[in-house]
Every structure is written in structure tokens, then in C-alpha cells.
Amino acid sequence: MICMNKYRTKSCGEISEADIDKEVRVAGWVENIRDHGGVKFLDLRDQYGVLQVVVHDETLLENVNKECTVTISGKVILRDEDTVNPKIATGTVEVEAAFLEVLGKCRAALPFEVVTSKETKEDVRLKYRYLDLRNPKVHNNIVLRSNIISYLRQQMTEMGFLEIQTPILSASSPEGARDYLIPSRKHKGKFYALPQAPQIFKQLLMVSGFDRYFQVAPCFRDEDARADRSPGEFYQMDFEMSFATQDDVFAVAEKVIGDTFKKFGGGKTVSPAPFRRIPFAESMLKYGTDKPDLRNPLEIVELSDLFVETDFKPFRGRCVRGISVPDCVKQPRSFFENMLKFAESIGMKGLGYIEVLDDGTYKGPIDKFLTEEQRAELVRRGKLEKGSVIFFIADDKAFAPQLAGQIRTELGRRLNLIDESRFELCFIVDFPMFEIDEETGKYIFTHNPFSMPQGGMDALLNKSPEDVLAYQYDIVCDGVELSSGAVRNHDLEIMKKAFEIAGYTEEDLKTKFTSLYHAFQYGAPPHAGMAPGIDRMVMLLTGEENIREVIAFPMNSNAQDVMMGSPSEVTEEQLREVHIKLR
Missing domain, CATH: 2.40.50.140 (Nucleic acid-binding proteins)
Known part of the structure; x- marks a missing residue:
């Protein structure tokens, strides 16, 4: 009113x-x-x-x-x-x-019609964003975003979380993405950094005795843009809990995110709690990604063992994956030709397949290389029926899962298998703690280095590093990663051992992560948390395909604010004040 x-x-x-x-x-x-x-x-x-x-x-x-x-x-x-x-x-x-x-008064000629602004080139829209935002469709996205954030805050407060603001000017982190650096005027040659996330601060809040923290937190990362990632800055609903396990975090996420998607999802069905939990290894095998779209019913199967000594040379000794598509034989030849073109566009040399005809026979160039036993095993693993087609993806072990995932997604899209009437949420769990760096051949952290290894010190001492799993987890919705999180490593001795495996000395840990190193010597509680991305959540709830549609004043895909003219040059005097000389 x-x-x-x-x-x-x-x-x-x-x-x-x-x-x-x-x-x-x-x-x-x-x-x-x-x-x-x-x-x-x-x-x-x-x-x-x-x-x-x-x-x-x-x-x-x-x-x-x-x-x-x-x-x-x-x-x-x-x-x-x-x-x-x-x-x-x-x-x-x-x-x-x-x-x-x-x-x-409107004194100037309009650069575009407001009611059709979404049909205008993006850089023109962003230059005149204040006009673009008058378009009711664009405007309503921002109104919805505000309502969603208010609802998230309300839910977290009702669940006993305190909203606490953490610093924006912080220290540069040696881990993660590139920092945005801020030169210090008072301390010559030294720099602040904008926080990539409130990670260290929220862990220190747990050490400080705050039981449940949350924050609608701005985060800053010097990363390239994608459709689901805005360059420069983004917002997340960051939270952390003391004396908490992975299950405690999941219960909060299921309640808060589940209720938010039900309230603002426009009547779409939302996965009921508890959300499905999928181990990382299973997700990479079945879906070819750790961000699976579970609305797509197709699954990938492992076939490598069937082709160890095959006469079909492109498969021999390779990592081979298969995707069985029911009732696909009826598709026109152009469908298979276009799938082949797509496969070549993502770096594959071809896309083999076998058709199961109505009379129960098989058709395809690979079929003649199969024994009866192999054919029977293909039928069993791929659940092949009359009318099915099984597609084959073969490549190195590092690339075959990703390629299979892209083929699965493209098949689902071209065959209209994606159920747009629902939101499918899941947790991806059991991420590996370490992996081998291809360039150095040494172990590095695969995810958040401050995560607790499953099995604690015993696992670090007695398992091969690549077999150690971490209490790390992601929330994924419809193929979009909404959040990552972890049970934190609050034990200094376990932390020192984990960092030692990744090539850090105790002195490195003490120097580069000094606040946690010292704080954990004064009685740290077990703690865990996560940080769902607000921009991505709103993007999914509005049905937009580009994250910039749900941000009031976004940068363009080249990390420029064409409305404000940033990044921009500054004066020599400004540079002198912060002790910087351009070269």
C-alpha cells in the first residue's frame, strides 16, 4: 500500500x-x-x-x-x-x-524499446541497464531475488543462526582462484585482497564460540565468465555450525533450500528430503560429471573390460563407456549424423553405436567385432531391448568420463528427455582428498584443503593418498552446482599431516594460514558448513539460462562494467599514493 x-x-x-x-x-x-x-x-x-x-x-x-x-x-x-x-x-x-x-522528462532518444529490451544486444542492455531494468521481466527477476534472500534470512534466523558480517578487506590466499588485490596506502608494497569466500573467518567464528553463523556474503574471484558464473563477484548464503557432522549440515540445507525451491519454484515438483546422496566416483561413472542433471534418465555404463583385447583397434585398451537409449532406432538418419557432428565438435574422433532391431538382431559396424559373450554382457549392462541404441565413447581414462557426460547431456536434450516440470536436487559426496598433478607428478588437494579426511589421521598414515576420501560435498540441482561445503579439519596434527602430503611444511602452514594455525591451538570445536550460491539459485528459479539476468548490475562476459566504465585508468597521483608504478 x-x-x-x-x-x-x-x-x-x-x-x-x-x-x-x-x-x-x-x-x-x-x-x-x-x-x-x-x-x-x-x-x-x-x-x-x-x-x-x-x-x-x-x-x-x-x-x-x-x-x-x-x-x-x-x-x-x-x-x-x-x-x-x-x-x-x-x-x-x-x-x-x-x-x-x-x-x-525523457530528453534523449531511447537506445531500445523497454518492453522488448531482452531482444537487444547484451552490451547495449548493460550500458543502459537502468532502462533494461524497467522491463517488467527483468525487473521482476530482481524483485524475486530480493524476496528469495529475505526468505533465506528468515529461515536461517528461525533455525538459530546468527547473521555476522565478515571483512571485505582481507589477506591474499595461496589457494583457489585468482584474488582481486587492493594496494595499501599506509603500508608500502603490501596488498589487501577481496575475499574469495568468508572461509577462514567463519571457521574462526566457530573457534570464537559462536554456535551457528550465516551471512549473505559477497565473494570476489578473478575468474572468466560462464553462463552460470558471473565474473568478478557473486553472492552466497554462507553458513557454518559448531559441534556438527555432515548429516547436520545436510539437514539444514534440505530444509532451507528445499523450502525455498518449493516456495519460489512456480509449482514445479521439488526433490523431497532427504536428497539423494551420490558418491563422486559413482557420479563420474553414471553421469560423466560431478554436476549431474538427474532429470535426464540416461545413465553411462563401464565397458572397458570388454574391449581389453578386442580386434576393434579404436577401443583396444581404452576407457570405454556406453550409453543405452531406449526406443531410439526409430530416429531418422539425420539424428545420428548430427550426434556424430556434436561428438567431433567436443574432440571425439567418432561416435560408434549398435542398434537392436525389432527382430532381435544387431546392426552397426562395431557389432561384427563382438563375441556372443560380449554381446550378452552389453545387453545386460546396458539393459538393451528391441529398439534400443547403445552409443560408445572411447578415450583416455582422464577424458572418456567427461566426453560421455557431454554425449549423455546432448542425447537428453535432442531427444527431449529432460523433465522440465521438476527440480532434482542431490548431494555429491565422498570426494577424493588428493590427486596427482599431471605437471609435477606430486600430490595436490583436489578440493578444499581444510576438509577433514574420512578416517582422520589413520587414513592419512595407512592409505595411499589417492584412496583417501574427504568429508567434502556439493549440492547440485538440474546440472548446476549450487554449493560446495565440508566438514572442516579442526585438528592441527591431522591438518599438518594432510598438508605434508600435499607438499607443505609446517612452516608453510604457519605462514600461509597463520590465523587457523594459531587458533586451532586453543580448543577448536568440530565444525562444518556450506555456502549455496544465491545467483545460481535465482537463475534456476526464474528459468533464466544466463546468470546476468538475475543480477541488478552485472559485468559483461569480458569482466567489464560498460555502464560505469570499469575497469578504468586512474591518475598518476592515485598510483603514487598507493606506491604503484605501471610497466
């Missing part, structure tokens, strides 16, 4: 048949002007809706043009039956203008 003031007594979206014959004052932007021969109509828009205004006295329209702001007063009347607009909430009424005043 809009309070009584000099510009409006009600919002445009509030006017209804209950207001007929009442005098009202409204204000907003002129979306359209229509001339019906002696009578003109304005579509007036504000944040809350669109209202039709009828103008009989054309002198009221002096200096009025599209996208100027006006205040109008007049009587609410019922529209003629043949002019009712069922597409808008105010479609049965209109205001008969008795007074109109231009509040803000």
Missing part, C-alpha cells in the same frame, strides 16, 4: 474495481501512448503493475513522451467491455485523467 503523498495515493497495480468512482493519484513511467481519434490512452507503469489512463484533454499531454515520469490524478472508471485487457491485473478499469504533471 502506497501512503498518501503529493505524487500518488495508490500504486498502478493496486487500482481495482473497488476503486470505481473514486478520485486517485498515480505516478510512474509512460510505457505507451495510443491515439484513438480524439481520445488518447497512456499505459502507466510502476514497480507494482501497469494501469491504463484515458486522456480527453490533449493539452495535458504537452511534453509527455515514452519513458518520462508523470503524476496523474482522476476518477477510476470501468472500461468498456470490448477494451478489457485480461493480461494485466488492472485490465477492467482505467483512470480518467483530470490532472497530469511531468516529473522527469
Whole structure:
């Protein structure tokens, strides 16, 4: 409800048949002007809706043009039956203008039509983002984002979490993505860094005795853009819990994220709690990714052992994966030709397949290389039936799973197998703690180095490093990673051993992670947490394919703010103040 003031007594979206014959004052932007021969109509828009205004006295329209702001007063009347607009909430009424005043003139030619701004080139939209945001579709994304954040805050507070703000100016981290560095004026040659995440601070809050922390946290990473990743900065709903296990974190995530998707998901079905838990190794095998879209029913099967000594040379000794697609024989030849083109576009040399014909026989160039035993095993593993087609992906062990995952996704898309009526959420668990760096041949951390290894010190001492699993986990929804998290390593001795395996000395740990190193010597509680990405959550809930559609003022894909002109050059004086010389 809009309070009584000099510009409006009600919002445009509030006017209804209950207001007929009442005098009202409204204000907003002129979306359209229509001339019906002696009578003109304005579509007036504000944040809350669109209202039709009828103008009989054309002198009221002096200096009025599209996208100027006006205040109008007049009587609410019922529209003629043949002019009712069922597409808008105010479609049965209109205001008969008795007074109109231009509040803000539109002095320049519009770079695009506001109502069709989403059809404009992105850099033009972003340069005039304040106009683009007037488009109701774009505007509503930001309103929804605000409502989602408010709901997340409400849920976390109700669950006993305290919202605590952590620093924006921090220290550079030797792990993770590239930092944004901030030169210090007072400390020559030294730099602050914008936080990639509040990771260290939230762990220190647990050591400080705060039991449950959360924060709608800005994070800064100098990364390249993707459709689901904004360059520069993003927001996450960061939380951490003391005296907590992985299951405790999952229970909070299932409640908060599950309820958020139910409330704002537009009626789509949401995975019920508990969300499915999929070990990392199983996810890489079945789906070819650690970010599986479970709406796609296709699964990948391991076939390498069947082709160890095959006469079909492209498969011999390779990592071979198969994807069985029911009822696929009926597809036209062009389907298979286009799948082959896609396979070649992602670096594959080909895409073999075998068809199971209606008479139970097999068709395909690979079939003649199969024994009866191999064929029977293919039928068993791939669950082949009449009409099925099994596609083969063969490559090095490092690449075959990823290629198979891309083929699975493309098959699901081309065959319309993705069920768009639901949100499928899952946890990916049991990530490996270490992997071998291909360049150095040494062990490195695969994920968050501060995670607790499963089995603790015993696992680090008695297992091969590549066999050690960590209490690390991701939340994935419809093929998009929403969050990563972990049970933290709060034991200094276990931490020293884990970092030793990854090539760090105790002195490295003490120097590079000094705050945790010292804090954990004063009684650290077991703690765990995660940080669901707000931008990605809103992107999924709005059905947008690009994350920039749900951020008020995003950078473009080249990490530029074309509206503000950043990054920009600065003066020599500014550089001198922070002791920097360009070279």
C-alpha cells in the first residue's frame, strides 16, 4: 500500500474495481501512448503493475513522451467491455485523467524499446541497464531475488543462526582462484585482497564460540565468465555450525533450500528430503560429471573390460563407456549424423553405436567385432531391448568420463528427455582428498584443503593418498552446482599431516594460514558448513539460462562494467599514493 503523498495515493497495480468512482493519484513511467481519434490512452507503469489512463484533454499531454515520469490524478472508471485487457491485473478499469504533471522528462532518444529490451544486444542492455531494468521481466527477476534472500534470512534466523558480517578487506590466499588485490596506502608494497569466500573467518567464528553463523556474503574471484558464473563477484548464503557432522549440515540445507525451491519454484515438483546422496566416483561413472542433471534418465555404463583385447583397434585398451537409449532406432538418419557432428565438435574422433532391431538382431559396424559373450554382457549392462541404441565413447581414462557426460547431456536434450516440470536436487559426496598433478607428478588437494579426511589421521598414515576420501560435498540441482561445503579439519596434527602430503611444511602452514594455525591451538570445536550460491539459485528459479539476468548490475562476459566504465585508468597521483608504478 502506497501512503498518501503529493505524487500518488495508490500504486498502478493496486487500482481495482473497488476503486470505481473514486478520485486517485498515480505516478510512474509512460510505457505507451495510443491515439484513438480524439481520445488518447497512456499505459502507466510502476514497480507494482501497469494501469491504463484515458486522456480527453490533449493539452495535458504537452511534453509527455515514452519513458518520462508523470503524476496523474482522476476518477477510476470501468472500461468498456470490448477494451478489457485480461493480461494485466488492472485490465477492467482505467483512470480518467483530470490532472497530469511531468516529473522527469525523457530528453534523449531511447537506445531500445523497454518492453522488448531482452531482444537487444547484451552490451547495449548493460550500458543502459537502468532502462533494461524497467522491463517488467527483468525487473521482476530482481524483485524475486530480493524476496528469495529475505526468505533465506528468515529461515536461517528461525533455525538459530546468527547473521555476522565478515571483512571485505582481507589477506591474499595461496589457494583457489585468482584474488582481486587492493594496494595499501599506509603500508608500502603490501596488498589487501577481496575475499574469495568468508572461509577462514567463519571457521574462526566457530573457534570464537559462536554456535551457528550465516551471512549473505559477497565473494570476489578473478575468474572468466560462464553462463552460470558471473565474473568478478557473486553472492552466497554462507553458513557454518559448531559441534556438527555432515548429516547436520545436510539437514539444514534440505530444509532451507528445499523450502525455498518449493516456495519460489512456480509449482514445479521439488526433490523431497532427504536428497539423494551420490558418491563422486559413482557420479563420474553414471553421469560423466560431478554436476549431474538427474532429470535426464540416461545413465553411462563401464565397458572397458570388454574391449581389453578386442580386434576393434579404436577401443583396444581404452576407457570405454556406453550409453543405452531406449526406443531410439526409430530416429531418422539425420539424428545420428548430427550426434556424430556434436561428438567431433567436443574432440571425439567418432561416435560408434549398435542398434537392436525389432527382430532381435544387431546392426552397426562395431557389432561384427563382438563375441556372443560380449554381446550378452552389453545387453545386460546396458539393459538393451528391441529398439534400443547403445552409443560408445572411447578415450583416455582422464577424458572418456567427461566426453560421455557431454554425449549423455546432448542425447537428453535432442531427444527431449529432460523433465522440465521438476527440480532434482542431490548431494555429491565422498570426494577424493588428493590427486596427482599431471605437471609435477606430486600430490595436490583436489578440493578444499581444510576438509577433514574420512578416517582422520589413520587414513592419512595407512592409505595411499589417492584412496583417501574427504568429508567434502556439493549440492547440485538440474546440472548446476549450487554449493560446495565440508566438514572442516579442526585438528592441527591431522591438518599438518594432510598438508605434508600435499607438499607443505609446517612452516608453510604457519605462514600461509597463520590465523587457523594459531587458533586451532586453543580448543577448536568440530565444525562444518556450506555456502549455496544465491545467483545460481535465482537463475534456476526464474528459468533464466544466463546468470546476468538475475543480477541488478552485472559485468559483461569480458569482466567489464560498460555502464560505469570499469575497469578504468586512474591518475598518476592515485598510483603514487598507493606506491604503484605501471610497466
